Amino acid sequence: MIGAYILLVEWTRALASTAPGATVAVLVLGGAALALTVAGWPAASLGLGTSRLGWRVLGGMALAAVLLLPAAVRADASPILPTSIAFAAVTISIGQELAFRGALYAALDQAGGAPLAIVGSTVAWTAAHAFSHPPAFLGAVAAAGLLLALWRWACRDLVAPIVGHVIADLAL
Amino acid sequence: MKRPVLLASAAAVYLIAAWMVAPGFYDGFAPQPYNWTSPPPQAALGNTPPLSGHLVIKVLGGVSDANSAFTDDGQVVVLFLPGAFDVTGKTSVTVDITPESTYPAPNGLHFATNVYLITADAPLVKDTNPSDPCRPACVTLRYSDLVPAPSFIYLAADANSPWKSIGGKDGQPFTIQSTTDQLGYFAAGYPAGATSTTRSSASQLLPIAVAVLIIGVLVAGIPLARVRRRRAAAGEDDEPD
Numbered sequence: 001m002i003g004a005y006i007l008l009v010e011w012t013r014a015l016a017s018t019a020p021g022a023t024v025a026v027l028v029l030g031g032a033a034l035a036l037t038v039a040g041w042p043a044a045s046l047g048l049g050t051s052r053l054g055w056r057v058l059g060g061m062a063l064a065a066v067l068l069l070p071a072a073v074r075a076d077a078s079p080i081l082p083t084s085i086a087f088a089a090v091t092i093s094i095g096q097e098l099a100f101r102g103a104l105y106a107a108l109d110q111a112g113g114a115p116l117a118i119v120g121s122t123v124a125w126t127a128a129h130a131f132s133h134p135p136a137f138l139g140a141v142a143a144a145g146l147l148l149a150l151w152r153w154a155c156r157d158l159v160a161p162i163v164g165h166v167i168a169d170l171a172l
Numbered sequence: 173m174k175r176p177v178l179l180a181s182a183a184a185v186y187l188i189a190a191w192m193v194a195p196g197f198y199d200g201f202a203p204q205p206y207n208w209t210s211p212p213p214q215a216a217l218g219n220t221p222p223l224s225g226h227l228v229i230k231v232l233g234g235v236s237d238a239n240s241a242f243t244d245d246g247q248v249v250v251l252f253l254p255g256a257f258d259v260t261g262k263t264s265v266t267v268d269i270t271p272e273s274t275y276p277a278p279n280g281l282h283f284a285t286n287v288y289l290i291t292a293d294a295p296l297v298k299d300t301n302p303s304d305p306c307r308p309a310c311v312t313l314r315y316s317d318l319v320p321a322p323s324f325i326y327l328a329a330d331a332n333s334p335w336k337s338i339g340g341k342d343g344q345p346f347t348i349q350s351t352t353d354q355l356g357y358f359a360a361g362y363p364a365g366a367t368s369t370t371r372s373s374a375s376q377l378l379p380i381a382v383a384v385l386i387i388g389v390l391v392a393g394i395p396l397a398r399v400r401r402r403r404a405a406a407g408e409d410d411e412p413d
Contacts, residue, residue, distance in 0.1 A: 054396050058389055065385040066183050070190035072382040125311055134205055136193055136218050143189035147182040154175035167385070 002107050003038055003124050006099045007163045009033045010128035013092075017132070027088035031095030037103035046102040047158030056155075060163020063151060065169040067144060077120075086170055093165040100125045100145070101152045101161050193217070206246050206316035209273045209286045215318050215335035222247055222286050231259045236294070241267040248288050248358070249312040257294040267292045275357050276328040277300035281335055282362035284322040285315050290355045298353050305351060311338075312349040313360045322348055322360035329356040 013030035017023050069099055100121050109117035125145035126138055133141055148161040207222040208215055227241035229252060236257040242249040248269050255341050257265045275287040296308045315322055324337040325348060333356070340348045340360065348360050 052400075054392070055400075058392050058396060061385045061392075062389045065382050065389065066186065067190075068378065068382045068385070070187055072379040134218065140186070140189040140193050143182070143186040147179070147186045150179050150182045154179050171381060 002099075002104050003120070006034065006037060006104060006124060006135070007128055009078070009099075009130050010096075014129075014131035024085050024088045027085060027092045030095075031088070031091035034092070034095030034099035037099045037116040041103055041106055046098070047105075047152055047156055053159065056159035057067050057163055059155065059157065059160030060153070061167070063148070063160055063164025064167035064171075066147070067164060068150050068171055079154050089169040090166050093169045094162055096125075097148070097158060097165050100128075101148055102158050105149065105152055118153055119148070121149045121152075122146045192361070193335045206285075206314070206318070207247060208316075209271050212299070212319060215316060222271040224271065225267075227267040229265040229267065231263050231265065234259065236265050238346050241269055241290075243269050243271070243288070247286070247314045250290060251306055251310040251312075253304060253307050253309070256296055256310070257292065258297050259294055262294055265292055265294045272357065275359075276331055276333060276335060276359070278326075278335055280364055281326060282364045283326075283359040285313050285360045287357055287359040288313075289357050292355055296300050296353050296355060307351070309352050309355075310349055311352050311358055312347050313358065314347050315360055317346055320362070321346075322350075323362040325350040325352075325358060327352060327356055327358055329354055329355060331357075335359075 011031075013026055013098055017026040043049060103122060105117045105121045108120040112120075122142060126142040128152040129138065129141045147167070151161055152158055181261075184219060205218070206215065207220050209222055211219040222246040225241055225243040225248065228236045231238045232279060235255045236252065236259050238252060238254045238256075240249055240251045250267070250269065252267075257313060263397075270289050271286045272289045275289070290311070299307050311325060313322075313325060322340065326335040326338040328340050329333045335357075338352055341352045342349065352358075
């Protein structure tokens with residue numbers, strides 16, 4: 001149910017964002033709609049506790065460094081996010097992490113354990129990007145999703161994926 | 173030990189996968205890939221040819237109707253306001269937009285987009301005191317996120333005319349637009365000797381930002397490790413949630 005809702009929001013967002021002038025509004029609304037998925041979930045089961053917060057933020061910076069590295073070493077080809085949609089980028093980054101590695105991961109973890117949660121959230125993450133990315137890019141999208149899901153499992157933490165995702169999206 | 177190894181493996185897989193595609197895939201904020209007539213090296217992988225556009229504008233009561241001509245891939249949009257054309261003796265105006273691989277030499281200019289030939293079978297009106305900033309027509313060109321952002325739109329009236337700037341202002345992300353009272357060859361770019369706009373300085377910032385992140389992780393990790401060791405020695409529980 002959560003997976004279907006997330007995919008519906010993401011695909012709608014991808015299609016609606018092509019409308020002239022709609023990019024920022026669609027990103028913000030999409031991020032808010034994705035964030036709704038955490039309603040009812042305790043923070044601890046989402047990996048949103050505050051213990052060892054310094055480590056979590058540091059982990060997010062490390063994840064961001066990994067996510068940005070392939071673009072950074074090809075500086076001439078580095079895309080830059082227009083400042084006009086920076087706020088929207090933050091919103092959708094947080095919304096996506098709460099939805100995919102937060103609520104969906106927690107639901108799949110309850111249903112079938114960590115392997116199902118990691119694989120299921122990665123597959124849903126990749127499918128969600130099918131309309132917004134050319135097919136050639138989906139392998140890299142899947143690899144990013146797998147990395148973030150493995151972090152969520154290995155560290156029982158969602159703060160670092162959020163921090164890493166936000167930083168990476170602001171740069172890319 | 174299993175978890176760090178799995179994480180490191182996933183990071184390695186990601187780096188390889190991301191290296192195999194153009195930068196900027198991450199969350200789809202970048203526009204759809206630009207279709208090049210002649211792609212730059214970083215965009216050569218998977219490039220598809222740009223598309224053309226065609227529009228027939230009705231003439232109602234002796235005045236050409238308002239309408240927009242665009243290429244099927246959305247890389248060019250031309251908005252025509254009512255009365256944009258001199259329609260003497262005509263019942264309709266046909267507009268065509270085609271990407272061109274041969275065009276007037278861009279002496280001293282560097283184009284950041286394809287060159288498009290925009291033609292119509294009626295001339296645009298010359299309005300010396302336009303009541304609307306888009307009168308008689310506005311051209312919007314999309315550009316790639318893989319090249320420096322253009323500063324101006326340039327126009328060459330025909331194959332033998334020189335290029336001239338018709339200005340340019342940012343529109344939606346990765347677009348530039350300007351008013352025109354003439355059709356012909358259009359491209360967006362900047363003077364070849366100029367330091368490019370936002371993108372080049374930003375491109376230099378990204379490697380610096382990543383270096384700062386890596387240094388920050390290393391430097392901040394030391395005091396955090398000390399705190400953790402001190403807590404462990406004191407017997408405090410610092411397990412994650």
